[in-house]
Amino acid sequence: xxxxxxxxxxxxxxxxxxxxxxxxxxxxxxxxxxxxxxxxxxxxxxxxxxxxxxxxxxxxxxxxxxxxxxxxxxxxxxxxxxxxxxxxxxxxxxxxxxxxxxxxxxxxxxxxxxxxxxxxxxxxxxxxxxxxxxxxxxxxxxxxxxxxxxxxxxxxxxxxxxxxxxxxxxxxxxxxx
Amino acid sequence: xxxxxxxxxxxxxxxxxxxxxxxxxxxxxxxxxxxxxxxxxxxxxxxxxxxxxxxxxxxxxxxxxxxxxxxxxxxxxxxxxxxxxxxxxxxxxxxxxxxxxxxxxxxxxxxxxxxxxxxxxxxxxxxxxxxxxxxxxxxxxxxxxxxxxxxxxxxxxxxxxxxxxxxxxxxxxxxxxxxxxxxxxxxxxxxxxxxxxxxxxxxxxxxxxxxxxxxxxxxxxxxxxxxxxxxxxxxxxxxxxxxxxxxxxxxxxxxxxxxxxxxxxxxxxxxxxxxxxxxxxxxxxxxxxxxxxxxxxxxxxxxxxxxxxxxxxxxxxxxxxxxxxxxxxxxxxxxxxxxxxxxxxxxxxxxxxxxxxxxxxxxxxxxxxxxxxxxxxxxxxxxxxxxxxxxxxxxxxxxxxxxxxxxxxxxxxxxxxxxxxxxxxxxxxxxxxxxxxxxxxxxxxxxxxxxxxxxxxxxxxxxxxxxxxxxxxxxxxxxxxxxxxxxxxxxxxxxxxxxxxxxxxxxxxxxxxxxxxxxxxxxxxxxxxxxxxxxxxxxxxxxxxxxxxxxxxxxxxxxxxxxxxxxxxxxxxxxxxxxxxxxxxxxxxxxxxxxxxxxxxxxxxxxxxxxxxxxxxxxxxxxxxxxxxxxxxxxxxxxxxxxxxxxxxxxxxxxxxxxxxxxxxxxxxxxxxxxxxxxxxxxxxxxxxxxxxxxxxxxxxxxxxxxxxxxxxxxxxxxxxxxxxxxxxxxxxxxxxxxxxxxxx
Numbered sequence: 001x002x003x004x005x006x007x008x009x010x011x012x013x014x015x016x017x018x019x020x021x022x023x024x025x026x027x028x029x030x031x032x033x034x035x036x037x038x039x040x041x042x043x044x045x046x047x048x049x050x051x052x053x054x055x056x057x058x059x060x061x062x063x064x065x066x067x068x069x070x071x072x073x074x075x076x077x078x079x080x081x082x083x084x085x086x087x088x089x090x091x092x093x094x095x096x097x098x099x100x101x102x103x104x105x106x107x108x109x110x111x112x113x114x115x116x117x118x119x120x121x122x123x124x125x126x127x128x129x130x131x132x133x134x135x136x137x138x139x140x141x142x143x144x145x146x147x148x149x150x151x152x153x154x155x156x157x158x159x160x161x162x163x164x165x166x167x168x169x170x171x172x173x174x175x176x177x
Numbered sequence: 178x179x180x181x182x183x184x185x186x187x188x189x190x191x192x193x194x195x196x197x198x199x200x201x202x203x204x205x206x207x208x209x210x211x212x213x214x215x216x217x218x219x220x221x222x223x224x225x226x227x228x229x230x231x232x233x234x235x236x237x238x239x240x241x242x243x244x245x246x247x248x249x250x251x252x253x254x255x256x257x258x259x260x261x262x263x264x265x266x267x268x269x270x271x272x273x274x275x276x277x278x279x280x281x282x283x284x285x286x287x288x289x290x291x292x293x294x295x296x297x298x299x300x301x302x303x304x305x306x307x308x309x310x311x312x313x314x315x316x317x318x319x320x321x322x323x324x325x326x327x328x329x330x331x332x333x334x335x336x337x338x339x340x341x342x343x344x345x346x347x348x349x350x351x352x353x354x355x356x357x358x359x360x361x362x363x364x365x366x367x368x369x370x371x372x373x374x375x376x377x378x379x380x381x382x383x384x385x386x387x388x389x390x391x392x393x394x395x396x397x398x399x400x401x402x403x404x405x406x407x408x409x410x411x412x413x414x415x416x417x418x419x420x421x422x423x424x425x426x427x428x429x430x431x432x433x434x435x436x437x438x439x440x441x442x443x444x445x446x447x448x449x450x451x452x453x454x455x456x457x458x459x460x461x462x463x464x465x466x467x468x469x470x471x472x473x474x475x476x477x478x479x480x481x482x483x484x485x486x487x488x489x490x491x492x493x494x495x496x497x498x499x500x501x502x503x504x505x506x507x508x509x510x511x512x513x514x515x516x517x518x519x520x521x522x523x524x525x526x527x528x529x530x531x532x533x534x535x536x537x538x539x540x541x542x543x544x545x546x547x548x549x550x551x552x553x554x555x556x557x558x559x560x561x562x563x564x565x566x567x568x569x570x571x572x573x574x575x576x577x578x579x580x581x582x583x584x585x586x587x588x589x590x591x592x593x594x595x596x597x598x599x600x601x602x603x604x605x606x607x608x609x610x611x612x613x614x615x616x617x618x619x620x621x622x623x624x625x626x627x628x629x630x631x632x633x634x635x636x637x638x639x640x641x642x643x644x645x646x647x648x649x650x651x652x653x654x655x656x657x658x659x660x661x662x663x664x665x666x667x668x669x670x671x672x673x674x675x676x677x678x679x680x681x682x683x684x685x686x687x688x689x690x691x692x693x694x695x696x697x698x699x700x701x702x703x704x705x706x707x708x709x710x711x712x713x714x715x716x717x718x719x720x721x722x723x724x725x726x727x728x729x730x731x732x733x734x735x736x737x738x739x740x741x742x743x744x745x746x747x748x749x750x751x752x753x754x755x756x757x758x759x760x761x762x763x764x765x766x767x768x769x770x771x772x773x774x775x776x777x778x779x780x781x782x783x784x785x786x787x788x789x790x791x792x793x794x795x796x797x798x799x800x801x802x803x804x805x806x807x808x809x810x811x812x813x814x815x816x817x818x819x820x821x822x823x824x825x826x827x828x829x830x831x832x833x834x835x836x837x838x839x840x841x842x843x844x845x846x847x848x849x850x851x852x853x854x855x856x857x858x859x860x861x862x863x864x865x866x867x868x869x870x871x872x873x874x875x876x877x878x879x880x881x882x883x884x885x886x887x888x889x890x891x892x893x894x895x896x897x898x899x900x901x902x903x904x905x906x907x908x909x910x911x912x913x914x915x916x917x918x919x920x921x922x
Contacts, residue, residue: 044856132262135398135402
């Protein structure tokens with residue numbers, strides 16, 4: 001079992017619905033977010049291209065945030081999901097500094113918070129809130145070890161990339177290009 | 178410690194990356210309590226609703242926390258409008274409910290009109306005040322001197338109130354400021370409008386042509402979803418837009434057209450399709466009227482002619498015409514939605530309709546489907562009194578094609594010198610912020626100063642409430658029942674909205690407000706049910722359902738009476754036009770003295786140092802009404818001005834610099850706007866998202882954030898056919914320093 005996600009940059013319109021759905025689902029306080037949307041434009045008028053990506057924690061196989069956590073609050077849970085135990089977190093911010101994707105933020109209650117792949121939902125057979133809400137259906141989620149999961153199928157069919165692969169983090173968040 | 182903002186700046190901003198959603202703004206008023214944040218909650222109850230953040234009206238479920246507070250809103254899987262997926266605005270709709278800046282209690286003006294001096298009042302007192310003024314207007318001028326401006330769910334109740342009172346002056350700005358030209362164009366071509374949601378069969382199309390339509394930035398949910406499906410299936414998208422919109426970035430062909438020249442392109446496409454024999458000959462023969470006149474009319478409009486006007490190369494015009502023909506009839510030349518651009522808008526959309534007719538897409542799979550709407554009986558009400566005048570009497574010979582009431586005409590009719598015989602003296606304004614909705618603000622304000630009564634009904638202290646005599650706080654859609662949603666779609670369906678929570682503060686549902694006011698006016702016979710749920714239950718029982726059933730289901734979808742989503746091959750179709758055919762040539766327009774077929778007329782171009790002001794939408798917002806919503810402000814809290822790098826260079830502008838805009842009439846934007854230098858815009862235009870630059874201090878999150886396009890639209894090109902307000906003929910220049918600089922705190 002290895003959870004992973006693929007975001008189709010050809011379909012994503014950058015509406016940020018994933019951001020709002022994540023905030024409401026997980027009670028992320030207003031002013032903070034566990035995911036965000038990046039738009040990269042290239043070219044000169046009128047020869048232009050845009051890539052739009054819905055980004056979040058990459059739930060890396062080789063997660064620097066877990067390695068550098070002094071208390072063990074950052075840990076790898078079932079299915080490779082990288083989580084934080086708020087009770088064990090001292091808010092030192094080492095993980096925030098170590099994450100090349102800047103996927104973590106200091107929660108006002110004094111601990112570090114991040115994407116959980118909505119583990120409370122997937123345990124109940126639901127998709128993460130971002131994947132469930134996306135109007136363009138551009139977020140694919142599932143078990144990468146299962147060749148028939150929607151994420152495995154789409155990754156087999158389409159060309160994809162990960163972000164900052166040179167960091168050696170082995171991300172589980174893919175972008176279909 | 179780096180935060181995400183800095184990180185992006187370092188790694189990607191230089192390459193043109195922009196964070197669109199999320200950020201590390203320090204929350205001003207985070208409403209999530211610390212105990213609640215991060216803790217998983219269990220849903221014990223869910224109640225059905227349909228969304229009121231925009232007009233798409235997606236049906237969904239409201240979930241609550243254990244303590245009864247509203248947790249989240251998600252789409253209803255059974256709903257054709259959303260297929261279980263809400264858009265960001267719908268998902269963030271809870272912000273409307275939790276917004277601490279909401280109107281909280283009725284207000285009665287005590288200072289000069291517009292001075293914003295009010296006292297708090299009770300509901301009964303407010304109703305007494307309104308009723309006495311309305312009686313006085315009726316006695317002095319006649320009931321026809323009252324007008325209603327309205328948008329959204331409240332329309333049905335306040336319309337009943339106005340009709341019972343004796344006035345048919347009920348205007349929705351969604352007509353003359355938005356969809357009107359499109360609806361008339363399709364009506365006078367096919368005999369039917371394009372409906373809402375649009376009957377575009379995008380999910381099965383092979384070619385989608387967007388003319389200034391920025392689907393994806395306008396989050397018309399079902400359309401965005403189907404465009405994504407079409408991308409998956411490999412459909413060709415052709416986007417005509419002076420700006421590299423999100424849709425343009427998903428397109429096989431982007432036609433970066435010179436603004437205001439769309440009709441030249443459309444006529445040329447029509448010519449290409451006729452001359453090369455690309456049109457659907459059988460369809461045209463069987464269903465269309467006036468083909469020969471059309472062929473004659475367009476024969477001089479060659480791609481080379483169009484090149485000089487539109488700046489689109491002849492090769493690209495030919496290729497795209499061929500793409501449409503190859504996909505036909507599974508092709509959609511999209512009718513658009515906000516189409517009030519240059520004053521010849523009905524004619525431009527007529528050209529769109531004609532193009533669709535030639536390609537045989539109307540009534541065909543992948544083109545336009547036949548909508549089905551549930552027939553839900555209305556409760557029988559007493560006859561409405563017959564007004565002795567209607568709004569058009571004030572404008573003899575004008576707007577003869579208008580099926581809707583022209584809001585800007587009603588405003589003009591409220592200025593005594595324009596209309597001595599038929600003065601409009603009282604307005605009820607419900608759910609529409611006229612100040613930022615109707616262009617040419619000075620005229621609106623002049624009209625307001627001549628009124629005897631102005632009542633504003635809203636959930637938020639929008640600008641219009643500042644000018645009102647009486648302000649009535651409506652509760653949000655999450656706190657009330659409303660009329661059943663019965664929209665046309667592929668299958669007939671009904672959706673229920675019920676309250677997820679009781680009204681906050683001293684706010685009340687629109688139904689209750691209209692009914693209580695009707696009692697004061699002695700018209701309660703028009704509101705026979707004390708509670709709206711009794712009326713809904715009666716209606717639902719007429720169609721074999723009930724309120725109880727709908728509370729559990731939220732949406733009920735029925736099968737079509739017949740398998741007739743598309744025309745059958747060779748089906749004899751009687752189109753509801755004068756001739757019973759699709760009218761390529763409109764004899765009726767000819768009789769009225771208008772062009773029977775669309776004609777290209779050059780429009781004025783920006784003078785030196787000025788740029789055409791274009792405006793549009795962002796996915797996180799619905800016009801100005803969401804500008805203060807805490808969840809959505811978190812995504813986007815101000816608009817920016819898109820400027821081409823060449824122009825920025827000329828003026829020495831830099832990214833994130835705040836400047837003011839001045840239009841051709843000398844109007845300067847009240848607030849500064851942030852510069853966004855981008856290759857995505859032409860050098861002859863600038864672009865901003867509509868709905869920002871709010872001047873109402875009570876809306877603390879959005880006050881003074883960004884600039885208002887409406888304020889800068891003082892030149893209005895009125896569509897002579899139906900009164901639509903063309904708003905894209907305004908030109909602006911930059912003001913780098915302003916003496917009386919006022920920056921919002």
